[in-house]
Amino acid sequence: MASSLEGTHQLFYGSFIYSKSLDQLEYLHDAAVAVSSAGKIVAVERECGGKDKALEKISSRLGWGSDATTGFSKEVYETGEGQFFFPGFIDTHLHASQYPNVGIFGKSTLLDWLNTYTFPLEASLSDPAKARKVYSRVIRKTLSHGTTCAAYYATIDVPSTNLLADLCLAAGQRALVGRVCMDQLAPSYYVDESPEASLSATRESIAHIRQINPEGDIIRPVITPRFAPACSAPLLTKLGQLAAEMPGLPIQTHISENKGEIELVKELFPPESTGAKDDSYAAVYDAFGLLTDKTILAHAIHLTESEADLIQQRKAKVSHCPCSNSAITSGAARVRWLLERGIVVGLGTDMSGGYSPSVLEAARLAALVSRHVAMGGDETAKLSVEEVLYLATRGGAEVVGLEDKVGSFEEGMEWDAQLVGLGVLGEDGQVEGQEEEDGNVDVFGWESWEEKVAKWVYNGDDRNTRAVWVKGRLVHERK
Amino acid sequence: MASSLEGTHQLFYGSFIYSKSLDQLEYLHDAAVAVSSAGKIVAVERECGGKDKALEKISSRLGWGSDATTGFSKEVYETGEGQFFFPGFIDTHLHASQYPNVGIFGKSTLLDWLNTYTFPLEASLSDPAKARKVYSRVIRKTLSHGTTCAAYYATIDVPSTNLLADLCLAAGQRALVGRVCMDQLAPSYYVDESPEASLSATRESIAHIRQINPEGDIIRPVITPRFAPACSAPLLTKLGQLAAEMPGLPIQTHISENKGEIELVKELFPPESTGAKDDSYAAVYDAFGLLTDKTILAHAIHLTESEADLIQQRKAKVSHCPCSNSAITSGAARVRWLLERGIVVGLGTDMSGGYSPSVLEAARLAALVSRHVAMGGDETAKLSVEEVLYLATRGGAEVVGLEDKVGSFEEGMEWDAQLVGLGVLGEDGQVEGQEEEDGNVDVFGWESWEEKVAKWVYNGDDRNTRAVWVKGRLVHERK
Helix, strand or coil: CCCCCCCCEEEEEEEEEEEEECCEEEEEEEEEEEECCCCEEEEEECCCCCHHHHHHHHHHHHCCCCCCCCCECCCCEECCCCEEEEECEEEEEEEHHHHHHCCCCCCCCHHHHHHHHHHHHHHHCCCHHHHHHHHHHHHHHHHHCCEEEEEEECCCCHHHHHHHHHHHHHHCCEEEEECEECCCCCCCCCCCCCHHHHHHHHHHHHHHHHHHCCCCCCEEECEEECCHHHCCHHHHHHHHHHHHHCCCCCEEEEECCCHHHHHHHHHHCCHHHHCCCCCCHHHHHHHCCCCCCCEEEEECCCCCHHHHHHHHHHCCEEEECHHHHHHCCCCCCCHHHHHHCCCCEEECCCECCECCCCHHHHHHHHHHHHHHHHHCCCHHHCCCHHHHHHHHHHHHHHHCCCCCCCCCCCCCCECCEEEEECEEECCCCCECCCCCCCCCCEECCCCCHHHHHHHHHHHCCHHHEEEEEECCEEEEECC | CCCCCCCCEEEEEEEEEEEEECCEEEEEEEEEEEECCCCEEEEEECCCCCHHHHHHHHHHHHCCCCCCCCCECCCCEECCCCEEEEECEEEEEEEHHHHHHCCCCCCCCHHHHHHHHHHHHHHHCCCHHHHHHHHHHHHHHHHHCCEEEEEEECCCCHHHHHHHHHHHHHHCCEEEEECEECCCCCCCCCCCCCHHHHHHHHHHHHHHHHHHCCCCCCEEECEEECCHHHCCHHHHHHHHHHHHHCCCCCEEEEECCCHHHHHHHHHHCCHHHHCCCCCCHHHHHHHCCCCCCCEEEEECCCCCHHHHHHHHHHCCEEEECHHHHHHCCCCCCCHHHHHHCCCCEEECCCECCECCCCHHHHHHHHHHHHHHHHHCCCHHHCCCHHHHHHHHHHHHHHHCCCCCCCCCCCCCCECCEEEEECEEECCCCCECCCCCCCCCCEECCCCCHHHHHHHHHHHCCHHHEEEEEECCEEEEECC
């Protein structure tokens, strides 16, 4: 939805919360954030002494008057009781094309799940009407959950991949959109004909995305080898060359999700054939020039120490997908272990290996899965509320290469934000001022802000995301 | 809310789904269920050939005419597209008094969590106004999530425990209401003064509950030793005697939640002092006459083989609380292992060790946690969608001793049910006939019923629970 405020400066006033560091949140109250018409945060004022004074302070500081060309929009967004602005979520890994299958996986694990549930659905999206229906829904759905930026896999089909990019741009959701490359170990009805065909289709999609959004501020193409086993060595070689040719482009793929998959990689890519430094999964991508500081590696569950070292040296990033990893019994990724090794980690919903469109659910599951890792003996594995929110915002921003633009509310950043509203109960135990129930976060009134945030992380859903902005543009609002 | 249909017979028509066995759901479509004014299912007809014929069939079979005294209510509840009736959920373990703390537990584990978060809150509910606010909310909240029966722990305070029973009765939610017994290892501000005082307060609460609902069809008292470490041997002795004196009464307590707790039990209750058969946790309850076929044991995570045998021999039941067990890092209960040993298992939200008021969330987490158990090596540990729904309904019914009354839609059972509605998408990718988003379950149209149910289990929330009945009475409806 287009914002009526586009083209004017905006002022946001009230409570703002964002990650200051991995384990600390910054809480600003009685604060004001001024956002320029270009969507940039141009001023942050603390302890304003009320909204009117905030407006005054900011106006005088920025020299912004009240006329139509230089002024603020008349409407000031102000947080009410139990409300705060929070950075938009970054979903660092999801398959837009698999959205209709969320929740459907039975008792399967990765390799049979692909053949039973996933490939037939992805193949069917070459039907443009179906693709439009599915992609429209996934964008609307993820926006409603506060996802301001998503790293999407589409399918091998170029026109519908391009349609996904078109739809993201129109909806105003930042996105990496990847046409999936896979020329082997896939069913005959859903496979690239050759490495050459795969590369040429990829170039076609990249060209389209660059054409619709030349600045790349909202939509960027991403080189997307599905995962090593589904790509021949010649295809991986070509994709590595493409990455070298276009060094600005991000790369996304999967790594070390499932033990059977890891064995398969060892069989398919023995080091003597690839020239890799060893027979590890990470070394395969590295051998083909696909392990770079622009690479997003989904899962990374069963990595060895030396793989983690290699990933850290190459500055590749990890997308942790706890909902998926638990649902299809892949394993419990050791996030603390990755972080301690200096690897950047963000969160991914990984629909439809993951069942939920919500990064908040991924954050919740990241906390719970980290406790299962801790049950294995390492108490330090536990992730706090603060830490999972960091992963969902700043961590994710770094994973997708936007750490200088989004993830916090500091001056110079862009306004990718959500207005979060919690249910504040009255004396009668009902939510004040609302006839109908509005979500599952109940604030009784005696909670600290830290506790309110914890309540949101554990019981929040899309009902608590009241409005969403990307680069200053209002892209979702709950009625 | 009171149903306008109270006192008349009711007809429900359309799709009905319930557990036939642990791993199989029954799907009835074009079916009709007649519910007597007493809330009992008096007829189930399959393949009716439409609603009118269903009404005709049932009327003639039961000899029910259309006049006011013998007839059906005029309104027939009919399922629309993407809707079905499902048995109400049974929450076999939760602390009503801890509801305001859901989501707040930090990185704590059981014993420090109790002291830091739990005891201060519970103690504060001796304020009647606060108790009314909290208890009203927890009943309303759990009903809205489809919980038709809940096994509640209140606090040590008698008046507010009795208030909880009053409120459940008024709201029409079936409940076991337990006044918590604890006379040691608790803070001085929140502890029973003596075993005698604890017993007498318990009797007082039992008397109140029996007085307000003499038939015990909606509210029943439950003997509630908090957990062994919080009870002195004399108190456990007295409670065991009470259980023997009132053999119809259920008993609820905790067992084997946390390794530190298990060690504490060994220290506090050496077998030579209790006469227990060994130094296990289960043997302690058994020694005091508290391990019976009416006993609900929450958690049961770290049981030994011989404890499981003892529990099975005594026919005690287990409440599995996966949200809580993961959240406060207690462990991953082996549900398959319990079931294989012939132990009856139901689900509990265990608020506020658990963060969610939803038994559907507990079912989802039960599936996910079972996958973490499977990751440990035992592939058979995985629980299917069908199995977790069984635990949430029929399993739970058996845990609370209502297996002859609720949990399925067979003749002779009582109508404890929820109307579940999923979002059916139109061609445009929006939910049909609804301006506003309504939940996170998106049905695209090509899903089987099995797949629709899986989607509900993984993405459903209270928005999908459109109406809830207990014993034929409408107790919740979404506007």
